[in-house]
Amino acid sequence: MRKITIFDVFMIILPWILWYFTFDVFYSHFIYAMALSVSVLGIISLTRKEVREKYKSCNALCILLALLIAIILYFVFYGGNIVSAKLGLEGEVLYVYGLVPKGLLSIFLLALIGVMEEAYWRGLLQQVILEKKLNVSWLFAPLFYGFVHSVSLNLILVVAALIVGLFLSFTAEKFGLIASSIVHVVWIYFMFLKILL
Template identity: 40%
Template sequence: MIIMARGPGDEDLKIAFLFAIPYLLFFLSFRVFASRFLYAMAASTVAMAALSLKLFPTIKNFYRFSAKNVVMSLPFAGLAYLLFYLGWIGTVYLGLSRGVYFIYDVVPREPFSLLALTLIGLSEEPYWRGFVQRVFVEKRLKLEWPFAALFYGIVHLVTGDLVLPLAAFVFGIVMSWAAERYGLVTSSVAHVVWLYVILYVIPVIRLPLP
């Protein structure tokens, strides 16, 4: 009697494929196409979102549309901004602010910049807080939602900077909390608002240091 070894199922292959995608796309965006980072990142995150929603349609159930969930995005955006500012202060005094300046240097003030930022904020959420948090961390690994932020931080190691992975982890905690408490609408709006404020409205590099 011949017993055939059981290979990975379709869902396992989909998870492995999706989990590997951002490491390639983030490397291309941050390192290969750094001069056009914003638009490369927008294209990358849109692709990640489209693949996530196509391969795991149940992620759509994580969207909760209501006025309350839109309004609740504002305190989460504010908290993310405050933590980023505190982190900025720390990097300055430790001499590790290169990564922060990099982000400001590669985000242009062009007509399509706001559109690109909107796409990034909206598209990162179904992947990182939908697929990684809900499908991979919570359902597959049976772990609590904060672990999703760990993966969000790890992928930023491809940038070659020491600060960005930690900053991404802290930001990921806030967005994961928003998504877990109120759904992807809240984390998506909070992500977009935070990007607008941190990059254009009140850049932290223009604030006084204590």
């Protein structure tokens, strides 16, 4: 187990500050604020050699598995949308989807968000700080990802982030950050661009 540094503590706290500004202060420009926030986290993470080393190669089978995981995750959310509607919580779900405008810029920004989040959440936080330095199982990483969304005061979003985090953390652990980035981006496209159902 390696020693936790001031940089590590700062990088654990920073998403809470950025998510607050993204979800509360600049929520009317959500996609731009989120793209900026995760770019800050991702770029800082990618300056670390130990994060860049976590990008394992991803062959054709790895890509197919990543696509399959993204599709499974989409259908988990499709079922979750049905359940949330039955519970009268569809307004919470629709609020989240309504934060992303249609257009080519959104397509680019959604991909950027998915890739940069993986560099930070599954790269720096999960595989370097939690696993390598704290010797904690990857199963704890989704808790950080889920609970940081509590700044939105949207319970559905917190639960959704916990579920997404579990899928993405598993993928990063088993197949690497390229695979988890593929899952993240494809799933985001399915959810926000309504590519499937």
